[in-house]
């Protein structure tokens with residue numbers, strides 16, 4: 281039975297506008313009123329909910345449509361909080377949910393209230409369908425709306441995993457973290473995030489003699505750190521293809537418009553060793569491709585000195601190092617140490633990221649998402665994707681939930697880049713595409 285999409289679309293727009301009108305800027309978040317709104321929308325249609333309050337004015341809302349239990353549940357996850365706004369740089373009220381030129385504007389329209397609205401609509405539409413037909417699904421559908429994602433998730437998914445892991449018992453989850461990207465010539469690819477890089481901090485410390493700046497010293501710690509950084513800037517990690525990146529490039533090349541890059545993708549995954557290296561070198565010129573082909577090393581913070589006339593005895597740089605799944609951070613640190621030839625410089629791993637397994641890029645959930653996308657647009661290419669950013673999906677993957685990240689709204693890069701920026705907006709046609717994509721994926725996996 282198909283939903284009445286015309287009225288469902290009007291309802292989706294209304295719901296998203298209302299959701300945006302809750303100011304959940306984090307900090308402080310204040311997600312509780314939005315959680316109550318979601319709770320009343322769900323309970324009004326007979327869906328059971330659990331509202332949890334980890335601390336004052338923060339909340340997680342869980343809702344469940346119970347299936348027969350023949351299969352393990354599937355989770356629909358979205359976060360309720362949003363990042364802050366620079367109001368004077370917006371042409372629309374960031375908390376107004378205004379509509380103009382075919383777009384719905386507002387903070388969170390893309391990240392992540394659009395998906396929150398699409399998940400809510402999926403729950404409501406599934407429940408209405410089941411009530412009308414008397415059917416039962418093969419597995420529970422679990423709606424999860426969390427707080428605090430944008431500030432690390434301590435009061436959100438982190439809290440939920442620590443305090444109520446049984447509520448998260450599921451075989452699969454759908455979360456943010458992917459892309460539905462419209463590229464040159466109108467081609468579209470759906471990048472389904474099935475793995476992510478792991479974020480670590482490596483601290484580089486140079487030591488030298490302290491003293492009065494009036495007497496220059498040859499072992500000045502700041503010069504020493506500068507030379508060490510210059511040596512590290514020339515260190516490049518080797519190319520490593522994972523199962524996810526191999527599938528990513530082999531499927532992406534089918535629709536890729538740029539002939540040179542298309543050939544490079546082909547050579548990378550299918551060519552002999554020399555061709556593969558040549559392909560990798562060409563693709564590495566694009567920063568996002570470079571970032572999925574190897575461990576990433578970015579200096580991010582510098583600390584040295586307190587006063588202009590005092591030579592400090594140390595100078596410190598913090599590096600954010602992001603490893604591919606399965607790569608050893610200890611070995612990366614060893615290679616970084618070997619790259620530094622400057623004396624009296626040490627490198628230490630000061631924050632070790634937690635490993636998370638990759639979700640199977642060939643699972644029934646991945647195929648459900650890909651089929652649902654093809655029903656909506658036969659030319660779309662669904663590719664598994666390794667994200668360089670960190671999402672709550674890693675926490676779920678550590679609980680043995682196969683989580684997949686999507687951004688179900690087809691967008692050109694220009695619109696996508698408004699995420700966390702000014703005049704964030706979702707094309708209304710894309711909002712409808714995304715709602716149908718989630719509804720149909722869930723219908724296929726829960727039948």
Ligand SMILES: [Zn+2]
Nearest residue numbers: 391392429456
């Ligand atoms: Zn987000």
